[in-house]
Amino acid sequence: MMVLHGSAGSPYVARVRMQGYAKGLDLETRPAAPGTPEFLAMNPIGRMPVLEHDGFFLPESLIICEYLEDLHPTPSLLGDTPRERALVRLIPRTLDLYCGGLFPLLRAGVDAGFAVDAAAERAGLTKGLTALEQFLRSDGYAAREGLSLADCVLVPWLYYGRMLAARGDALLTQFPKLTRYAEAMAADPLARRVWGEMDESFRAFMTRWQAEQEAARKA
Ligand SMILES: N[C@@H](CCC(=O)N[C@@H](CS)C(=O)NCC(=O)O)C(=O)O
Incomplete structure (x- = not known):
């Protein structure tokens, strides 16, 4: 299961959502409160988004995007050359x-x-x-x-x-x-x-x- 912790209004969250739509991924967005201890346990920097994937927590939107490309290489959103x-x-x-x-x-x-x-x-x-x-x-x-x-x-x-x-x-x-x-x-x-x-x-x-x-x- 993949959960994206964050708000759809954040441009950093929205980029991962757009990638998910383009690749047809099953990605649930869950509202997050960045200042809470629960959120800081996922990302000590306290910024959204955080991707949760089978117990693995990954912050930083561009790293999340690259991770999703690695997991689901087709269709590629990175290009061929x-x-x-x-x-x-x-x-x-x-x-x-x-x-x-x-x-x-x-x-x-x-x-x-x-x-x-x-x-x-x-x-x-x-x-x-x-x-x-x-x-x-x-x-x-x-x-x-x-x-x-x-x-x-x-x-x-x-x-x-x-x-x-x-x-x-x-x-x-x-x-x-x-x-x-x-x-x-x-x-x-x-x-x-x-x-x-x-x-x-x-x-x-x-x-x-x-x-x-x-x-x-x-x-
Ligand atoms: N470099 C981070 C930046 C993320 C970021 O700045 N997120 C903002 C929301 S747009 C945030 O979580 N701010 C803290 C808050 O809303 O309390 C990334 O790419 O994920």
Whole structure:
């Protein structure tokens, strides 16, 4: 049995779910509370997702994705040649290492108590997106002709990227290949499914968070 501990709204959880759908895996997602002793016993870093597979607990989304590829090599979401596989891995790594500034920028828009150096985050994100733009394909999927792990990572990231755009921020429109890709994915059934699930989970999270903020203000 395979269980993915985490929330569907997390882009790190959503990438594994998207991979699971693409490969037809039997993967149950179970809501998790990262700060609890039970969760920390699975992952001392306290971040979701954690994959549970027959008593084996594995954290870190990209390691989970690679593990699932090793367990279920077909259909391959990594590609056939060394170059293809390198490019497929390069896009997730670029997003995780250099495009994380998206999240503090979004949070700053809704959380007045959140201190962030917005200019520095924006500069870092712009640099990361400039690299991503160079690595992205000009047509079809992100890194190869067919769907790959690069799409499973980029699509959930774009759920939040599109949120930034919806708030009137034009940053992403400076990148034509990324813009083209986002438009193409908006018509892709798998991407739409993942975005729909993320949306439901994110809205529920925001409702809870706003209620907690309100309660804290009244206390
Ligand atoms: N490098 C980790 C990052 C995971 C991560 O940052 N997860 C966030 C959710 S989006 C988390 O668990 N944060 C702690 C929390 O929600 O309490 C991975 O790829 O799995």
